[in-house]
Amino acid sequence: MTATAPRIDQVFDLDALLTEDEREWQQRARTIAQERIAPIIEDDFENKHFRRELVKVMGDAGFLGMHLKGYGCAGAGAVAYGLVCLELEAADSGWRTFVSVQGSLAMSAIHKYGSEEQKQRWLPGMAAGDLIGCFALTEPQGGSDPAAMTTVARRDGDEWVIDGAKRWIGLASLADVAVVWARVDDPSGAYGEGGSAVRGFLVPTSTPGFTATPIDGKLSMRASVQCDLDFDGVRVPAEAMLPGASGLSGPFGCLNEARYGIVWGAMGAARSCLEAALERSVTREVFGKPIGANQLTQAKLADMFVEVEKGVLLALHLGRLKERGALTPAQISVGKLNSVREALEIAHQARSILAGDGITNAFPVMRHAANLESVRTYEGTDEIHQLVLGRALTGIAAF
Template sequence: MADRYDLLDLESQFSTEEIALRDRVREFVDRRIRPNIADWYERAVFPTEIIPEMAELGLLGMHIKGYGCAGRSAVEYGIAMQELEAGDSGLRTFISVQGSLAMSAIAKHGSEAQKQQWLPEMAAGRVIGCFGLTEPEAGSDPGNMQTTAVRDGDEWVLNGTKRWIGLGTIADIAIVWARSDEGVRGFIVPTDTPGFSAEVLEPKASMRASIQTELHLDNVRLSEEHRLPEAKSLRAPFECLNEARYGITWGAIGAARDAFNTAASYADERKQFNKPLSAFQLTQQKLVNMALELNKAQLLALQIGRLKDAGKLERHMISVGKLNNCRIAIDICREARTILGGNGILLDQSIMRHANNLESVRTYEGTDEVHTLILGQHLTGQNAFA
């Protein structure tokens, strides 16, 4: 059955296998996330008990081929992210940090031994990873990172602080990026290594059903076998970030779609002046405007996904998706809330939770400003970052 917002028979653009995947993930969200998410969000709890179920669905590193991973297409990965974020952005973020960031770093830049050691365990959810790139003074400017890696004989010594790192306190390994005399290098840091510690950043008004942390590295000693051998510049972590940004292009649609569906259903049932809200012209205008943006966002995500699967995706295209779809998703959530009036601020409705979460989604993996300048550089040939 097509989604209510689908004005263009968008469902016909997806294969039978893609729709089947969508339905499996949607069923999981309806069964395990929707009944519990308001409580998890209010108590600021990330439900680690659902990790094995996510692994059983093949969601962890699902776009990676081999090593126990599902090897799904880019479009299938996007569909899964969209369905998960319809449940909650924080739970989609878990999949993104584990798969698009930590696992992708190993898959793209690790040795064969590292891939064999870590990826099957991470795909099964038995090992959790985090991705340490951003710092207290280097958010949008990772090239200014202060974390250092210094050779000491056959070992490396890492010192520094990473901030806004998803999953840091439950991770078994951290992918840490550091500046060395040889350039930016990446390391697999077991979190039980002496000198490594993580603390939760709280309290938060957004992404409450997820974990954001600060990592501290105090003379953390690692052998050469912990270094990602194919990561030789800042380009390496950016390749992982682009995987996560791609997932957000789809995920934001899920949050917006859920807000739209909530508002549309409410408008059908809520009566004012002896008729349902959906019978009022202004309500219909709001629903139409939201549906139009959702249709455009879905077409955009699908085009980017098909290009990615065809090996034709360029860096600026991901910025188009991340910038546009986060922007319209927040606008839709705000408009949807107005249809519910005061009831829209209650946690038994999803809209304000989605809106709050999207403020974080809009910020991480590149702010609006960063993606605007990436697109500006593409259009003009001029670098406005410096």
């Protein structure tokens, strides 16, 4: 005789800590994740297919740049945005990544640092899902060291000319506009603090010399798009520069927005893995009883559940801090490091409960585990966040 596993949220009442508006955002995201993404995600992952028609669905739902105010954006709270990230990543990390690249990176850069003309030109279409943006910071040899940036922009009359390369740029081959970070030779200090300043530029992807090549051979994030970018004499007008960003504090301000979303999102992937393992534990029988009747299996489930709930409570705490304007980069590093590290361990434990079937696409666990390896790497590796926290604790930078 088999049983049905209870819902995880029946054991731990998170809803009691949320507002009605936050619960509505979460339910909207859960519905889209379960009805529009979950039925097709295994095929999309297998076929390396990004389902572009869902971009408009995300826009219509208000998810794109939802934490921003004005220009067609929803102006939702930080916790509401986090809950949307959680539900989307419970379906697949690629779709939380899309919302993050579009809203937390590209749109945030324009919203934070753009001119009014730039905001009016791009943000309403991006919020609606009619336009796609990307965020071009990481370079082939740079990785976690953006200060070593080699992409350069030089002034030529009324234009900027950009040359260089970027790597692992999400959505770039689909994007209408790229937020490109480049080093500007600026001995006069006209565009920064003098010498060589990092500045952001809005580059329409149709500009001659801009080439985006999707990266193939990925064993992770296969239903998502990441690209190599080449800039060969890309010319943009002087007003393409983001006026409000100078130095690496510009892109870092956007990265912190994206990292915050990951704190929540990784817990969505973890919850999905736990749910799969829990359901299997009460429906699969071995030696005449459900495997969930074994003490070792129950111990694994209990430990997984504790880490999911601790991670969600940490995310909620960070969200409340963010809403008060009190969230620090070091606190975000705590969340990103913990959520992704624990989500991966939960995926591994869930796979063990699923036994051999756990490596098949009959269950989402191996796909989540593969995706989480990418999430663990981007927006700061474990090691980078450990160093951020080490600096906060000791006052000594060990980078």
